[in-house]
Amino acid sequence: MKDRIRRIFAKLGADADALVFVNAASPHLDSSFFYVFDVPSGLFEGCAAVARPDGSLTVLTSPLEEESARQAARRDKDVEVELIRGRDEREKRLTQLMESNDRIALNYHELTHEDYLSIAGAFPEATWVDASSAVRKTRMVKDAIEIERLRRAADIGSEVAREIPSLLRTGITELQLAGEMEYRMARAGASGRSFETIVGFGPHGAEPHFSPQPFPLAAGQSIVCDFGALSQRYVSDITRSYHFGPTDPELKRVHEKVEEAQQAALDQVRPGVAAKEVHLAAARVIDASPWKGLFNHGVGHSIGLAVHDGFAMNPRVEEPLEVGMAVTVEPGIYIAGRGGVRIEDDILVTEKGYEFLTTAPRGYLEVPA
Amino acid sequence: MKDRIRRIFAKLGADADALVFVNAASPHLDSSFFYVFDVPSGLFEGCAAVARPDGSLTVLTSPLEEESARQAARRDKDVEVELIRGRDEREKRLTQLMESNDRIALNYHELTHEDYLSIAGAFPEATWVDASSAVRKTRMVKDAIEIERLRRAADIGSEVAREIPSLLRTGITELQLAGEMEYRMARAGASGRSFETIVGFGPHGAEPHFSPQPFPLAAGQSIVCDFGALSQRYVSDITRSYHFGPTDPELKRVHEKVEEAQQAALDQVRPGVAAKEVHLAAARVIDASPWKGLFNHGVGHSIGLAVHDGFAMNPRVEEPLEVGMAVTVEPGIYIAGRGGVRIEDDILVTEKGYEFLTTAPRGYLEVPA
Secondary structure, three states, X not given: OHHHHHHHHHHHOOOOOEEEEEOOOOOOOOOOHHHHOOOOOOOOOOOEEEEOOOOOEEEEEOHHHHHHHHHHHHOOOXXXXXXXXXXXXXXXXXXXXXXXXXXXXXXXXXXXXHHHHHHHHHOOOOEEEEOHHHHHHHHHEOOHHHHHHHHHHHHHHHHHHHHHHHHOOOOOEHHHHHHHHHXXXXXXXXXXXXXXXXXXXXXXXXXXXXXXXXXXXXXXXXXXXXXXXXXXXXXXXXXXXXXXOOOOHHHHHHHHHHHHHHXXXXXXXXXXXXXXXXXXXXXXXXXXXXXXXXXXOOOEEEOOOOOOOOOEEOOOOOOEOOOOEEEEEOOEEEEOOOEEEEOEEEEEEOOOOEEEOOOOOOOOOEEOO | OHHHHHHHHHHHOOOOOEEEEEOOOOOOOOOOHHHHOOOOOOOOOOOEEEEOOOOOEEEEEOHHHHHHHHHHHHOOOOEEEEXXXXXXXXXXXXXXXXXXXXXXXXXXXXXXXXXXXXXXHHOOOOEEEEOHHHHHHHHHEOOHHHHHHHHHHHHHHHHHHHHHHHHOOOOOEHHHHHHHHHHHHHHOOOOEEOOOOEEEEHHHHHOOOOOOOOOEOOOOOEEEEEEOEEEOOEEOOEEEEEEXXXXXXXXHHHHHHHHHHHHHHHHHOOOOOEHHHHHHHHHHHHHOOOOOOOOOOOOEEEOOOOOOOOOEEOXXXXXXXXXXXXXXXXXXXXXXXXXXXXXXXXXXXXXXOEEEOOOOOOOOOEEOO
């Protein structure tokens, strides 16, 4: 992953002699560790990766995934792997790999403060550089390998989104439906869910980050399913809303309004457009409707090795879209106590505008109860 | 969760005016946020919780899980919930909730360095206290609610471990088996897996943290399955090893040796015993066998709201076991290129010794191919 490392250093300028990614215990792993080290297996808790301006990488691996690390290094001549056992040995080896007064860049965004203090303690004379912004901006624009993996993860999500209507029946609980969806993602080749699946029935759909409960489906409820697949460490993130007939006529109109808002946002997507414009296009549609003010989150975020991969689209973000960005577009309307609708797709920014990564139907669908 | 907060402050001494838990974007959430705030739903990305020595708690919630937060606060009179939108508003509200020169404790262990700098920037005169050790030690000893949740998570893991032999067939891949296991956990009531399921066939079983691949099962392979359920935010963590007939006679003897090592470790478990003694008991059995040196990790760790919940059992840890600790006991033998066996159970430390949380059979089992 020499090119990726070089791109990060180019963004850091002449500011760093080395760039170090440090994993704490799961879930506090630095997803960028896996951006510079393409290894299909392993957690690499407590491990570190030292990248240099020439694109070379030294991975300090634990014994728990040593064989996978060595195999990956055999496929990439710019990677060396060394075995360490524990944090003390890691810090000691780092002091041998770098000079005591180096300018060392760290990814503050995914580094625990505890690990920062541990590393800083081993280099009392070093100068510390926050690599978060350079890493974030590099990761925002996907390369061909990444796009292929994102497409695969999105295909799995789309396939399951198409199957959800056939899973709906009176009495199935939110937790059960989430389990069925995750099972179908696994059968389609996912290595897991990319985040905790959201399934909200009826009023629960009004809470964007609702966690599924042992709560049964009943006729008349609308349903929000927000989920995604993990495939070769890359994610998808898709939301579909369904309506378990007989319809609540208001939620049908809400669905149509959200669809209109999503299309308005999509219509803004092209290189050079400020992120906030994409958000505002959706917000304008909703705020000109009877549901003004009921869209309470940003319209999207970039995806990649993480579900929130560094770039956000909300009213405060001036950063422009670039070719190769993969982002979600996901407006919603949430009526407290009643229900909600959110429609979310993953798209890739292209020279002409965008293309869909997720492909499942988005329109209003009433599933007979 | 007033008692939990008071127990943490008792361990901090008179050292802090407030204790603040801060979540970054998922997966960089502080699991201790959910230790002091018992809320069944929601991610709470970018949120914070301010705990005070009297046990009271102010939760700064995002709109994405506001209703769940308010419902949880209605059930606990010591909790107040306030809405914030974004990090700037969070930091501003924190400066109103605390004095500018307070001694503020933070959980460095699960706080990103980026969030540390953001909070520290808002309090230029504050004194910072690392709460990691006090939080860790408090969380190590489980209360009744936690034990009930751990038991439920362990029951789900045990139920699925009993079903695995019926799932084994020639050609099923590691990824497929992992998917089937996770589906059965979901059907048994889990809200997800507690960590990336490990399934290793044949030589892959020799790598403790192996990630399942599209690799098919063949007769003669041994199988390591290390997995766990998430239930009400609590985890289980169980490993079983199976042998897909005709046996490799060496791996049968390895299995029996690992079982003996696990029993030797379990025999050490009682309050007051140093963690390292539990490890060493297992290591002694293995190192007196033909597989000397092939047990390359610590014998266990505590579990709770996280899979690695703060306490480790390895040769360097002098800390004693205490009544109410929930720990794994998981020796293994790993023969590179050939296969491995690990047996892992979750136990609760009791006054008299221990009791099992996980209950599936551990003995050598050859499943006909």
